[in-house]
Amino acid sequence: MKFAIQVNEGPYQHQASDTAFQFAKAAIENGHEIFRVFFYHDGVNNASRFTLPPQDDRHVVNNWASLDIKNAEGEPELVVCVAAALRRGMLDESEASKNSIEGNNLHPAFRISGLGQLIEAGIQCDRLVVFGD
Amino acid sequence: MLHTVNKSSFERNSLQSCLNTIDDTSVILFIEDGVINAANNANSSMIADLAASGRVFALQGDVEARGISPKLADNIKLVDYAGFVDLVVEHGTAVSWV
Numbered sequence: 001m002k003f004a005i006q007v008n009e010g011p012y013q014h015q016a017s018d019t020a021f022q023f024a025k026a027a028i029e030n031g032h033e034i035f036r037v038f039f040y041h042d043g044v045n046n047a048s049r050f051t052l053p054p055q056d057d058r059h060v061v062n063n064w065a066s067l068d069i070k071n072a073e074g075e076p077e078l079v080v081c082v083a084a085a086l087r088r089g090m091l092d093e094s095e096a097s098k099n100s101i102e103g104n105n106l107h108p109a110f111r112i113s114g115l116g117q118l119i120e121a122g123i124q125c126d127r128l129v130v131f132g133d
Numbered sequence: 134m135l136h137t138v139n140k141s142s143f144e145r146n147s148l149q150s151c152l153n154t155i156d157d158t159s160v161i162l163f164i165e166d167g168v169i170n171a172a173n174n175a176n177s178s179m180i181a182d183l184a185a186s187g188r189v190f191a192l193q194g195d196v197e198a199r200g201i202s203p204k205l206a207d208n209i210k211l212v213d214y215a216g217f218v219d220l221v222v223e224h225g226t227a228v229s230w231v
Contacts, residue, residue, distance in 0.1 A: 001222055003221075008231075014165070015139075015165045015166075015195075016139070016165070019139075019164055019165060019192075022194075022214045023214055023217055023218065025214070026213075026214035026215045026217065026218050027218045029215070030215055030218055030219075032218065032222075127221050127222070127225075127226075127227060128227070129221055129227045129229070130227075130229040131229065132229065132231045133139075133231055
């Protein structure tokens with residue numbers, strides 16, 4: 001079955017991002033497809049490549065990246081909402097240069113796109129599961 | 134439908150909102166702090182009735198992490214993450230009460 005997942009909460013805040021990750025992992029292990037994970041609201045903070053948790057703690061960002069969710073064109077399907085991301089200072093190279101800001105912090109396993117991607121995932125997938133606080 | 138509840142009813146009234154909405158074929162899954170609703174001194178008679186008909190589940194890891202295992206209410210079924218995935222597959226639309 002084809003799944004879409006929406007994550008509305010940041011890492012290390014409560015538990016939603018961890019639950020969503022464990023759910024996605026279990027779905028893949030049981031032969032299902034994760035079509036897309038959409039990070040919305042504070043969920044965009046799951047995509048920062050500057051995240052450095054203590055060594056004995058789980059690395060939420062790398063956990064998501066390790067799922068290696070990509071489409072047929074090889075683009076990442078860990079999608080970060082653009083409006084939510086820019087508000088919170090989550091930028092890729094293109095958004096940074098567009099806004100004349102030096103540096104960027106989006107992890108390469110993620111990409112920034114619009115809300116249409118969430119709607120499309122809802123249409124394309126058999127199930128959309130929301131995790132949030 | 135599958136309804137997930139991730140907060141204790143001591144914190145928010147999302148469980149009550151869920152119970153007000155639920156139909157005869159829906160099932161409830163307690164996750165995260167929602168598993169506190171699965172303790173035998175926390176749940177309502179409505180939960181007990183739903184559990185008696187096999188329609189209430191709780192995520193095992195979250196139950197164990199909160200020490201609820203010894204006081205789990207009767208008839209609540211424990212599932213792991215694979216069981217969570219199966220519930221989503223089996224019950225169609227998943228509604229998240231947060």
